[in-house]
Amino acid sequence: MRVESHPVLGKLEEAPMVTITVDGKELKARKGEMILAALLANGIIVNRYTRKRHEPRGLFCGIGQCTDCMMTVNGIPNVRTCITPVEDGMKIEVQDGLGVWRDEN
Numbered sequence: 024m025r026v027e028s029h030p031v032l033g034k035l036e037e038a039p040m041v042t043i044t045v046d047g048k049e050l051k052a053r054k055g056e057m058i059l060a061a062l063l064a065n066g067i068i069v070n071r072y073t074r075k076r077h078e079p080r081g082l083f084c085g086i087g088q089c090t091d092c093m094m095t096v097n098g099i100p101n102v103r104t105c106i107t108p109v110e111d112g113m114k115i116e117v118q119d120g121l122g123v124w125r126d127e128n
C-alpha cells in the first residue's frame with residue numbers, strides 16, 4: 024500500500040511503474056521511489072539476515088543511518104535500500120551476512 028494523498032503535501036504525483044526483480048520474483052515499483060518503499064508496498068519486510076545469528080533485519084531508521092535495510096542490488100552487497108531509488112530492471116536480493124560481490128554483466 025502506498026500513500027497517494029498527504030494532509031500537508033496534498034495529492035502525490037504518480038510516477039510510472041517499472042519492473043524490479045526480488046529474489047527472482049518480478050514486482051512492480053514506482054520509478055524513483057526508494058527500494059525499501061517498493062518492497063514494503065509488496066509485503067516484503069525482511070532485507071537481510073545477520074552474519075552470526077542469522078536474525079532477520081528490515082526497516083529501522085529509514086534515513087540511511089543504520090545497516091538494517093542493506094541488500095544486494097545488481098550484484099553489489101550492502102546497499103542501503105531506504106535511500107536508494109528504484110530503477111527499471113534492478114535485481115535485488117535479500118542479503119545473508121556480509122553479502123557477496125557478483126558480476127552482473
Ligand code: FES
Pocket residue numbers: 081082083084085086087088089090091092093103104105106
Ligand atoms: S533503515 Fe536504516 S539505513 Fe536503511
